[in-house]
Amino acid sequence: MKDTLITARRKRQEILCFGICFAAAVLVNLGAIIFFRTPWYELFTQIGYTLLIAIVFYFVAALFRLVIHLFRKA
Amino acid sequence: MKQSEQMSRKDFFHRLGDLTAGAAALSLFPWLEGCSSEKERMARGEKARLGVVGTGSRGLFHLAHLIEDPSARIVALCDDYAPHLEEAAALFPEARRYSDYRQLLEDKEVEGVIICTPLSLHASMTIDAIHAGKHVFCEKAMAHTQESLDQMYHCWKESDRVLMVGQQRHYDPKYIKAMELVHGGAVGQVVGIRNYWYRNNDWRRPVPSPELEHRINWRLYHAYSRGLMTELACHQLANGSWAMDGLQPEAVCGTGSIQYWKDGREVFDNVSVVYQYPNGVHMTFDSILSNKHFGMGEQILGTEGTIDLVRGILYYENPPAKSGIRQLLEQIEQGVLSNAVFAGTSWAPEDASGNAGIRFAENVTINDGASSVGAAGDGSRELMHAFCLAVISGKQPEKLVDEAYWATRLALRGDQASRERKYLTI
Numbered sequence: 001m002k003d004t005l006i007t008a009r010r011k012r013q014e015i016l017c018f019g020i021c022f023a024a025a026v027l028v029n030l031g032a033i034i035f036f037r038t039p040w041y042e043l044f045t046q047i048g049y050t051l052l053i054a055i056v057f058y059f060v061a062a063l064f065r066l067v068i069h070l071f072r073k074a
Numbered sequence: 075m076k077q078s079e080q081m082s083r084k085d086f087f088h089r090l091g092d093l094t095a096g097a098a099a100l101s102l103f104p105w106l107e108g109c110s111s112e113k114e115r116m117a118r119g120e121k122a123r124l125g126v127v128g129t130g131s132r133g134l135f136h137l138a139h140l141i142e143d144p145s146a147r148i149v150a151l152c153d154d155y156a157p158h159l160e161e162a163a164a165l166f167p168e169a170r171r172y173s174d175y176r177q178l179l180e181d182k183e184v185e186g187v188i189i190c191t192p193l194s195l196h197a198s199m200t201i202d203a204i205h206a207g208k209h210v211f212c213e214k215a216m217a218h219t220q221e222s223l224d225q226m227y228h229c230w231k232e233s234d235r236v237l238m239v240g241q242q243r244h245y246d247p248k249y250i251k252a253m254e255l256v257h258g259g260a261v262g263q264v265v266g267i268r269n270y271w272y273r274n275n276d277w278r279r280p281v282p283s284p285e286l287e288h289r290i291n292w293r294l295y296h297a298y299s300r301g302l303m304t305e306l307a308c309h310q311l312a313n314g315s316w317a318m319d320g321l322q323p324e325a326v327c328g329t330g331s332i333q334y335w336k337d338g339r340e341v342f343d344n345v346s347v348v349y350q351y352p353n354g355v356h357m358t359f360d361s362i363l364s365n366k367h368f369g370m371g372e373q374i375l376g377t378e379g380t381i382d383l384v385r386g387i388l389y390y391e392n393p394p395a396k397s398g399i400r401q402l403l404e405q406i407e408q409g410v411l412s413n414a415v416f417a418g419t420s421w422a423p424e425d426a427s428g429n430a431g432i433r434f435a436e437n438v439t440i441n442d443g444a445s446s447v448g449a450a451g452d453g454s455r456e457l458m459h460a461f462c463l464a465v466i467s468g469k470q471p472e473k474l475v476d477e478a479y480w481a482t483r484l485a486l487r488g489d490q491a492s493r494e495r496k497y498l499t500i
Binding site for chain 1: 395397398399400401402403
């Protein structure tokens, strides 16, 4: 098995990507709070669900990026 | 003290001690005072010397608890049916054996008598035992007729003896917790009490020879029993007065029939009875012996919630809403967003059971109803232990006989109403 190198640029890219996903998840939570008229403190108390949704978004984004990468390579 | 005895006491403390610790619980359920840790300490090392009259299935059920109880010593056994007596004697070989209960009552060593005979014998045997100076535990229901019930009650009232009746729900931690919730206002104002008991079996015991039919299957004949009302309803009707804080129904109407088990029995195989309280609240009891799907249910219905006593669950009428994000995820999961409804049916079943409720009791065992003897964890063990402590201390648990008296009275009146198909005052 060969060693792999993750560059600082790549790390920044992934952190940024996850940050965008997390922000999107927070927006989903915010939308749900407004739509279902639930308390604002759910922005903090439901952080577990927000993180879960952020991870799902991140994996969906990764899949999308992989498809783009494969197209470009072809 | 042996290790097993220490463990046994610890177990009793765990199940009952926690409940009796609170002053609130004792004021609501004064009979639990007899099981307080103080009483336990007083009784430590002492044993109630007991005699059991009636060693059939129910007698053996109690004996199975007493054999493990550090406060009990079985000194005498009595049954006029030899196979039952031998079965019990095998568990307690050192106990003296009698075939006539009057001989057992003359036994000076016996302090307390446990009566597990057919219903028609409860009152006369209890009265004889009290007159013989014994403390008595009598299986429910208390009596077969209103007259014998009153005689039994007054005989006890005029004596200084302990009387306890087999209404084991009064010692079942799950029911005690439920009633604490009801009296604490968790369900709001009580507006209804719903009881049902459905089984799918003939309620018969195997009979070795035809002449023993009435002795063994006494539950099926009017001369010995009032059928479903005294054998099953009696337990559930006690919940009503418990939940209504002593208020008793003023009227009852009902009906019943033998619709399926047409095997020579005299008691109904299905009944439906409604009791009315002075404040307009109704308590129902339904029973069918030819369908078991819904099993057993006892529910206290209030303006703010419902308590399912059997399953130990509290359902609020308006449960706290789930968080917005959970509602959103559930809607996505159920596909509501992709299946927009443009027109609904003109009628749809009303059902609030989407509410999962809050479980307030742990280790709830749901039985399939196949056994008509008793079920594990139903409070019988605690009840037997409480009787032992009462025999040792000579102190009558408060309110308990009155609760049992009313449960029997309601059962007898309900039976009368269903047989006569009348609306009767109580």
